[in-house]
Amino acid sequence: MSQADASLPERYDVAIVGGGxxxxxxxxxxxxxxxxxxxxxxxxxxxDGASKGNSAILHTGFDAPPSSLEQRCIAEGHAEFLEIRxxxxxxxxxxxxxxxxxxxxxxxxxxxxxxQARANGVDDIVPLSAAExxxxxxxxxxxxKGGFRVPRExxxxxxxxxxxxxxQALANGAEVRRACEVTGGQFDGSSWLLETSTEVLRAHSxxxxxxxxxxxxxxxxLGETGFSIKPRKGQFLVFDKAAAQLVSSIILPVPTEKTxxxxxxxxxxxxxxxxxxxxxxxxxxxxxxxxxxxxSLQGKAAEIVPGLAEIPVTASYAGLRxxxxxxxYRIQAYPERNYVSVGGIRxxxxxxxxxxxxxxxxxxxxxxxxxTAPRQPRVPEVPSRLSEYDPRAWEEAGNGGIVCHCELxxxxxxxRVLQGPLPPRSLSGLKRRTRVTMGRCQGFxxxxxxxxxxxxxxxxxxxxxxxxxxxxxx
Amino acid sequence: xxxxxxLPDACDVAVVGGGxxxxxxxxxxxxxxxPRVVVLDREPAAGGIPRHCGHYPFGMREFHKVxxxxxxxxxxxxxxxxxxxxxxxxxxxxxxxxxxxxxLITPEGTGxxxxxxxxxxxxxxxxxxxxxxxxxxxxxxxxxxGALQSLVYLEKMKPFARPVILGSELVSFSALMTCRHAGxxxxxxxxxxxxxxxxxxxxxxxxxxxxxxxLGCEIERIIGREQVEAVQLRDRKGRRWELACDxxxxxxxxTPEATLARMGHLELDLGTGGPRVDQDGRSSDxxxxxxxxxxxxxxxxxxxxxxxxxxxxxxxxxxxxxRAREVTLELQIQGDAIRYxxxxxxxxxxxxxxxxxxxxxxxxxxxxxxxxxxxxRILWGRRLSALPERRILLPLDVLKNAAPDHPVxxxxxxxxxx
Numbered sequence: 001m002s003q004a005d006a007s008l009p010e011r012y013d014v015a016i017v018g019g020g021x022x023x024x025x026x027x028x029x030x031x032x033x034x035x036x037x038x039x040x041x042x043x044x045x046x047x048d049g050a051s052k053g054n055s056a057i058l059h060t061g062f063d064a065p066p067s068s069l070e071q072r073c074i075a076e077g078h079a080e081f082l083e084i085r086x087x088x089x090x091x092x093x094x095x096x097x098x099x100x101x102x103x104x105x106x107x108x109x110x111x112x113x114x115x116q117a118r119a120n121g122v123d124d125i126v127p128l129s130a131a132e133x134x135x136x137x138x139x140x141x142x143x144x145k146g147g148f149r150v151p152r153e154x155x156x157x158x159x160x161x162x163x164x165x166x167x168q169a170l171a172n173g174a175e176v177r178r179a180c181e182v183t184g185g186q187f188d189g190s191s192w193l194l195e196t197s198t199e200v201l202r203a204h205s206x207x208x209x210x211x212x213x214x215x216x217x218x219x220x221x222l223g224e225t226g227f228s229i230k231p232r233k234g235q236f237l238v239f240d241k242a243a244a245q246l247v248s249s250i251i252l253p254v255p256t257e258k259t260x261x262x263x264x265x266x267x268x269x270x271x272x273x274x275x276x277x278x279x280x281x282x283x284x285x286x287x288x289x290x291x292x293x294x295x296s297l298q299g300k301a302a303e304i305v306p307g308l309a310e311i312p313v314t315a316s317y318a319g320l321r322x323x324x325x326x327x328x329y330r331i332q333a334y335p336e337r338n339y340v341s342v343g344g345i346r347x348x349x350x351x352x353x354x355x356x357x358x359x360x361x362x363x364x365x366x367x368x369x370x371x372t373a374p375r376q377p378r379v380p381e382v383p384s385r386l387s388e389y390d391p392r393a394w395e396e397a398g399n400g401g402i403v404c405h406c407e408l409x410x411x412x413x414x415x416r417v418l419q420g421p422l423p424p425r426s427l428s429g430l431k432r433r434t435r436v437t438m439g440r441c442q443g444f445x446x447x448x449x450x451x452x453x454x455x456x457x458x459x460x461x462x463x464x465x466x467x468x469x470x471x472x473x474x
Numbered sequence: 475x476x477x478x479x480x481l482p483d484a485c486d487v488a489v490v491g492g493g494x495x496x497x498x499x500x501x502x503x504x505x506x507x508x509p510r511v512v513v514l515d516r517e518p519a520a521g522g523i524p525r526h527c528g529h530y531p532f533g534m535r536e537f538h539k540v541x542x543x544x545x546x547x548x549x550x551x552x553x554x555x556x557x558x559x560x561x562x563x564x565x566x567x568x569x570x571x572x573x574x575x576x577x578l579i580t581p582e583g584t585g586x587x588x589x590x591x592x593x594x595x596x597x598x599x600x601x602x603x604x605x606x607x608x609x610x611x612x613x614x615x616x617x618x619x620g621a622l623q624s625l626v627y628l629e630k631m632k633p634f635a636r637p638v639i640l641g642s643e644l645v646s647f648s649a650l651m652t653c654r655h656a657g658x659x660x661x662x663x664x665x666x667x668x669x670x671x672x673x674x675x676x677x678x679x680x681x682x683x684x685x686x687x688x689l690g691c692e693i694e695r696i697i698g699r700e701q702v703e704a705v706q707l708r709d710r711k712g713r714r715w716e717l718a719c720d721x722x723x724x725x726x727x728x729t730p731e732a733t734l735a736r737m738g739h740l741e742l743d744l745g746t747g748g749p750r751v752d753q754d755g756r757s758s759d760x761x762x763x764x765x766x767x768x769x770x771x772x773x774x775x776x777x778x779x780x781x782x783x784x785x786x787x788x789x790x791x792x793x794x795x796x797r798a799r800e801v802t803l804e805l806q807i808q809g810d811a812i813r814y815x816x817x818x819x820x821x822x823x824x825x826x827x828x829x830x831x832x833x834x835x836x837x838x839x840x841x842x843x844x845x846x847x848x849x850x851r852i853l854w855g856r857r858l859s860a861l862p863e864r865r866i867l868l869p870l871d872v873l874k875n876a877a878p879d880h881p882v883x884x885x886x887x888x889x890x891x892x
Contacts, residue, residue, distance in 0.1 A: 238604075291694065396583065447624065
């Protein structure tokens with residue numbers, strides 16, 4: 001630490017490390033409480049780790065371990081999401097879920113699962129006979145044996161949702177640094193001096209929301225950690241929008257000890273999603289898919305909904321869940337060091353993020369300063385509404401014309417996002433914000449136009465201009 | 475709902491898609507005196523795929539000249555306009571409904587168009603990496619040929635410098651030539667089958683250009699976090715190796731752009747991936763006709779142009795006086811060697827059919843007897859040795875002898891020992 005660093009003023013109350021869904025919700029919560037917040041993300045864009053690939057379900061927590069921290073955070077997060085979603089323009093498809101049993105052994109477990117749901121405060125579940133399930137979901141395989149409905153399970157947009165959380169934080173004074181990795185830091189008894197790949201900054205407290213790298217960040221800053229991350233990969237298939245007429249509810253399997261199992265559900269974008277697998281691995285960043293697994297998912301999909309056998313696949317992806325060696329979340333405060341570690345947010349982070357943020361705020365109040373909340377917090381403008389089930393930008397006059405024909409993304413939407421407060425610096429960032437190239441043609445029609453529109457916007461451009469003379473006849 | 479200012483709200487024929495088939499059809503419809511023919515194209519200019527195929531040879535059948543794609547597209551547009559067709563670009567059709575109703579998006583907002591007949595000519599696209607279930611990471615730089623060509627020829631841009639090319643269809647060689655044109659150096663051509671798919675004249679090309687061809691080889695994984703860094707290949711013997719590259723061209727395996735049919739009310743054919751039609755190109759909705767590559771993957775621009783013309787003639791006759799076609803015969807594929815048939819049904823009598831032959835493709839190399847049977851009787855037969863992606867034509871007129879009330883069976887009786 002240099003002399004200059006030692007005298008660096010404390011510009012932030014809270015430094016949040018990690019721009020996944022938990023970090024974004026955290027930034028929003030602390031900013032709305034009046035804290036001076038900076039969010040540090042090592043990737044070039046937010047949502048680049050575990051939050052990049054999930055099943056986009058707004059869970060009720062019906063199958064969470066009863067009276068666990070996870071169950072509490074899901075319940076609170078779910079409730080707050082419903083409160084704020086209209087003002088932030090967040091899509092929600094209230095389609096409910098059916099837990100479907102496919103064997104007598106699974107049927108035998110339904111009673112216990114329903115008891116668990118009621119113990120978790122999800123007391124509106126409805127037992128269903130096989131005939132009732134077939135009547136509600138006529139395209140589902142006739143082999144279903146029974147199950148129950150969870151009315152408040154719903155579908156959300158996994159990307160615009162955390163974006164909106166962070167945009168609201170930014171609109172109320174928070175700062176965000178992307179491509180900014182925390183490389184070290186010291187706590188001097190009253191505040192933290194954080195060294196990053198781009199600058200040195202001082203904050204009163206640190207909140208570790210580093211997801212897949214949470215235990216490593218604890219080690220780096222505290223010299224110890226209370227948990228260790230065991231990355232668990234989940235592969236998914238996305239089916240063409242023609243499939244959406246085959247499924248209405250979220251079709252959940254009877255969960256096992258290790259995983260919630262293979263889910264079949266629509267997406268708010270109008271597709272059908274099948275996945276995830278659950279594969280333990282060492283790597284914290286390799287979210288590769290493999291053909292054999294994708295093929296078996298395709299087979300599994302057709303077992304659950306036979307009509308899917310005739311529907312083309314639009315996309316495939318894999319996500320990494322930051323599971324730990326235990327089932328529950330691993331959220332721990334270190335009050336003597338102005339530090340909270342938010343670890344092991346395995347697969348329910350999207351549903352629970354707002355609840356996790358409230359829980360961490362409570363822990364922080366135990367050692368941190370009192371904040372004064374702004375009286376009239378600002379609501380950010382929604383840059384793009386992406387749900388297939390809500391009005392879209394293409395319906396407006398002056399949309400600039402369609403650029404991505406499969407997802408009906410307009411030029412005006414793309415330009416708004418590129419000029420917005422949190423512009424993407426890569427194609428994947430633009431995809432998450434607008435859905436360009438995420439449709440059935442995967443860029444066949446629009447890559448040319450898109451390369452031109454995004455010229456100069458991305459760190460690694462879609463294409464570069466041919467050199468003078470290079471276009472002449474070969 | 476804001477109305478688009480420049481669009482008519484009614485017309486006689488709405489042609490969806492302004493490529494070779496759609497433009498040929500619009501021109502022909504005008505020549506037959508159909509009053510209002512509107513071509514709707516979602517791109518900024520009509521012309522279809524040839525717009526971004528900067529290479530030869532196009533236009534031999536249509537203009538008796540050897541043209542490049544963009545010049546060919548320009549001539550088709552000019553000819554349709556001269557004939558009096560109205561070409562509307564930047565217009566997306568989002569939905570078609572029974573009764574000839576089209577829902578539209580324009581830059582000015584949404585609109586609706588009422589047409590007496592709809593002609594769908596939305597063409598084909600290549601199968602994406604995702605639909606091929608190719609594993610690995612998801613970096614940028616994985617593109618179909620269509621995207622490469624629009625970058626190179628329309629935008630004068632290059633997405634990569636050293637890609638590999640997956641596939642060995644005609645379009646794969648077109649991709650090779652596009653690379654060469656743009657100063658892009660393909661590292662290899664990779665073909666999962668044991669032989670090159672395209673006809674022989676293209677086969678010497680890679681060697682000529684110094685591009686290695688790996689046959690019987692699959693891309694097992696794509697490697698790279700931001701941009702493609704390598705592909706992991708696997709051959710038939712299970713040997714794996716990595717090949718450094720900065721892009722992957724996913725060429726060929728065309729599939730009809732049948733979204734309007736798939737999301738709407740038209741019957742789809744699983745073999746072609748396009749709408750099911752009769753010999754006039756008429757779909758399951760009697761007011762909706764189909765022409766060009768939407769019928770099946772994939773034919774040349776010239777073939778699609780001819781098809782547009784012929785279907786337009788049937789359509790014009792239908793507008794004048796819908797003919798009662800009383801007997802409908804369904805064509806059924808027997809066995810798994812045949813990949814698809816077009817048309818999938820015929821309506822008798824057969825006179826003045828728009829589609830003059832039954833178009834057929836095989837799913838894999840096959841040798842044996844190709845037969846058309848009706849009620850146990852052989853109407854037609856021929857011995858042949860067939861390869862995938864090659865045009866095979868069967869006579870349509872033999873179906874006039876088919877038994878009514880029985881499906882027509884088309885069967886490939888394979889010989890052992892191939």
